[in-house]
Amino acid sequence: MNTATPQQAGEKLIRLLAVTLVISVMSATMFNIVLPEIRYEFHLSFAQVSWVSVSYMLIYAIGSVTYGKLADTYRLKSLLTFGLAAFALGSMIGLLAQAFWMVLAGRILQAVGASVIPATGMIIPIRYFPPESRGRALGISATGLALGGALAPIVAAFVVSFVHWRWLFCIPLLTLMTLPYYRKYLDDERGQESRLDWLGGGLLAGTVGLLLLAVTNGNWLLAAGGMIVLALFLVRIHHTAEPFVQPKLFQNKSYTLMLVLAFFASGIGYSLPFLSPQMLSHLNQLAPGGVGFVMVPAAIGSAILGRTGGKLADSKGNAFLFFTASALLFTCFVLLSTFAGFSPALIAVFLIFGNVGQTFMLIALSNTTSRLLPKEQVGVGMGMMSLLNFIAVAVFASVYSKVVDLGEAGGNVNAATSAGEAGIYSSIYFVLACLYIAMVSISYTLTKQKARDGMYKDGPEQRSPQARESSTSEK
Numbered sequence: 001m002n003t004a005t006p007q008q009a010g011e012k013l014i015r016l017l018a019v020t021l022v023i024s025v026m027s028a029t030m031f032n033i034v035l036p037e038i039r040y041e042f043h044l045s046f047a048q049v050s051w052v053s054v055s056y057m058l059i060y061a062i063g064s065v066t067y068g069k070l071a072d073t074y075r076l077k078s079l080l081t082f083g084l085a086a087f088a089l090g091s092m093i094g095l096l097a098q099a100f101w102m103v104l105a106g107r108i109l110q111a112v113g114a115s116v117i118p119a120t121g122m123i124i125p126i127r128y129f130p131p132e133s134r135g136r137a138l139g140i141s142a143t144g145l146a147l148g149g150a151l152a153p154i155v156a157a158f159v160v161s162f163v164h165w166r167w168l169f170c171i172p173l174l175t176l177m178t179l180p181y182y183r184k185y186l187d188d189e190r191g192q193e194s195r196l197d198w199l200g201g202g203l204l205a206g207t208v209g210l211l212l213l214a215v216t217n218g219n220w221l222l223a224a225g226g227m228i229v230l231a232l233f234l235v236r237i238h239h240t241a242e243p244f245v246q247p248k249l250f251q252n253k254s255y256t257l258m259l260v261l262a263f264f265a266s267g268i269g270y271s272l273p274f275l276s277p278q279m280l281s282h283l284n285q286l287a288p289g290g291v292g293f294v295m296v297p298a299a300i301g302s303a304i305l306g307r308t309g310g311k312l313a314d315s316k317g318n319a320f321l322f323f324t325a326s327a328l329l330f331t332c333f334v335l336l337s338t339f340a341g342f343s344p345a346l347i348a349v350f351l352i353f354g355n356v357g358q359t360f361m362l363i364a365l366s367n368t369t370s371r372l373l374p375k376e377q378v379g380v381g382m383g384m385m386s387l388l389n390f391i392a393v394a395v396f397a398s399v400y401s402k403v404v405d406l407g408e409a410g411g412n413v414n415a416a417t418s419a420g421e422a423g424i425y426s427s428i429y430f431v432l433a434c435l436y437i438a439m440v441s442i443s444y445t446l447t448k449q450k451a452r453d454g455m456y457k458d459g460p461e462q463r464s465p466q467a468r469e470s471s472t473s474e475k
Contacts (some may be wrong), residue, residue, distance in 0.1 A: 009185040010128030014137045016178050016185075017117075017124055018144035020084075024117040025148025027087075027110060027172045028056060030156035032274050033291045034165040036281035042100040046278065047216045050401035051104060053274060054212060054394045056111040061390030062205045063115025065244070065383060069196045071123055077186040083116025084175050084182075094169035106169060114172070118386070127189060150303035157292020165288065200244030203233035208391055215398045245387075246380055255372040255381060259388055261439060262365045266389040267396030268432050269329070269358035272298070272351060275400050276336075279425045283341040294344045298351035302359040309360040313367050319443075321364040326440045328357030333433035340429070341422035403428060 031038075031052055039049040067079055087110055094106025125137040159167055210226035213219070237243035250256045273295070280291045313321045332354030339346055366385070373381040407424040 009187070010124070010137070012181065012185050013124050013128060014140050016181055017121055018140050018147075020117050020175055020178055021121060021141060021144035022148040022151065023172055023175050024114045025145055026152040026155060027114060028060065028152075029149065029273055030152040030168055030171075031056075031107075031165075033153060033156050033277045033295065034160055034168065034288045036278060036291075037160075037165050037288055038100075038103065042103075044100065045401075046404045047398065047401040048100075050274075050397050051216070052107055054397050055104060056107045057390050057394040057397070058205070058208055058212070059108060059111035060115045060118075061387050061394070062201055063112060064118040064390070065387055066196065066201055067116045067119035068122060068383065071119060073196070075186075075188050076120065076123060077183050077188070079116055080120060080182050080186070081179060083113045084179050086110075086113030087172050088113070088176050091169045091172045095166050097166065110169075110172060122383075147303060150299040153292045153295035153299050157289045157296065160287075160292065161289035195242045197236070197240055197242055197244040200233065200236045200240065203229055203236055204244060207233055208394065212394060212398045215395075215402050218402070245384065249373075249377065249381055249384060252372060255369065258365065258369045258372060259385060261443065262369065262385055263388050263392045264435065264439060265358075265361050265365060267392035268435055269354075269361065270393045270396050271400060271428065271432055272332070272354045272358065274397050275404075275425070275428065276347070276351060278404065279336075279340060280344060280347065283422055283425065284344050284347075286344060290344070294348045295351065297348050298355035301352045302355040305356050306359050306363070309356075309363045312360070313363055318364045318368045318371075321360050322368070322443060323440065325357045325360035325364060326436055326443075328353045329361065330433050330436045330440075332357060333429045333436065337426045337429035337433060340426040400428065 035046075035049050035052060038044070038052060039046065042049075067083065070079055090106045090109030090111075090113060092106075093109060094103055097103040097106055121141045125141065129137045155171065156168060159165075159171075207226050207230040210222050210229060214221075214223035214226060237245050237247050277291045277295065280286045280294055281288075286294065309321060309325075312324065332350050335350040335353070336347070339350070366382070369385055370382060404424055407427070
């Protein structure tokens with residue numbers, strides 16, 4: 001019997017959650033460095049092997065929202081038990097895989113289970129912590145996310161340096177150690193009961209899945225099918241009482257435009273952990289262990305400087321952090337485009353700029369988005385942003401894979417780099433740098449238009465002294 005007070009239970013649960021988040025985030029990204037090995041072992045194209053990551057991200061996105069809604073009907077400890085058991089079962093299937101379909105099945109089942117973890121990360125701070133200490137609880141969760149991202153390449157590089165890549169599937173089994181403690185300290189509380197729109201969720205998953213398959217296979221019929229399912233999804237969310245996605249959110253034009261920016265920022269930024277390992281393996285002939293160690297400095301840098309990004313947002317404003325992040329990412333993409341195929345040590349340095357920039361970007365966009373919505377819509381609105389970010393990662397990963405498959409022997413759009421095997425990677429990073437110029441231009445225009453009342457609005461206490469003086473003089 002659990003005799004701990006709610007406060008004591010909350011303190012124990014938030015630490016369990018941080019550990020679980022570390023393992024969950026590691027599982028999501030650490031397979032990126034072994035995609036070349038999986039590709040060669042099973043004789044796959046880059047687009048085909050990308051489904052090891054794409055399928056995980058897509059199901060993780062839909063599942064995190066689904067579990068959050070199921071927690072209103074079922075006990076959280078029951079959902080966690082099911083989720084962590086599925087996470088472990090998927091790991092066992094992947095560990096024993098002798099064919100690619102088994103690897104894919106293992107990753108899909110892992111994602112079905114692991115997606116309960118971000119949903120839990122939203123619920124525990126709300127249920128077990130009062131508002132005055134909820135920020136600290138969320139900070140501990142954020143630390144788990146950052147640590148997982150930093151440890152993923154380190155652990156993956158260490159494991160594949162000694163054993164086969166399949167042993168990466170063993171790491172999520174560690175989450176089973178936390179399950180008895182979750183069951184001990186979680187109560188039997190349920191949220192406000194609501195109806196889950198299973199049909200709407202299925203139509204959304206079907207839309208994205210069909211479009212990703214269309215990209216992977218170059219099949220226009222699949223693309224047409226995806227558009228038809230998308231139309232059905234839009235009809236569904238406008239004609240049901242409790243839709244899977246709230247259409248009224250999109251009546252806020254500033255919020256909608258910020259979702260678009262966040263979608264592209266997440267997809268573009270995912271090129272760093274997804275495409276860079278393939279480039280290092282292909283052009284520099286690095287083994288998975290070597291690829292992992294090249295990625296380590298960037299992961300550590302983003303984890304260490306993440307708090308600095310938050311402080312910059314508070315002291316200088318979200319717009320300042322957005323433009324700083326854009327400058328770092330633009331620099332990274334230009335350097336990667338120009339020096340594709342050069343020394344791995346140089347690539348490691350360039351990736352630091354990109355990873356830190358991406359961390360700053362996500363902080364800026366999250367802070368800005370949360371201030372565009374009324375208080376009663378913030379939770380749903382941020383959940384929608386998280387959902388679209390995961391979908392963006394899946395979509396862009398498929399696009400990167402297909403472009404590499406189609407252009408491995410092509411030319412190069414960056415005149416500073418010669419064509420050849422490096423040409424396709426150089427071209428992709430050059431295009432991404434150009435996309436960031438477009439994003440910054442759009443954001444700068446919006447910042448000027450919304451300076452008095454809108455998109456990047458910060459409270460006076462959160463602006464820089466210069467911004468406060470400027471605001472005062474204008475009044």
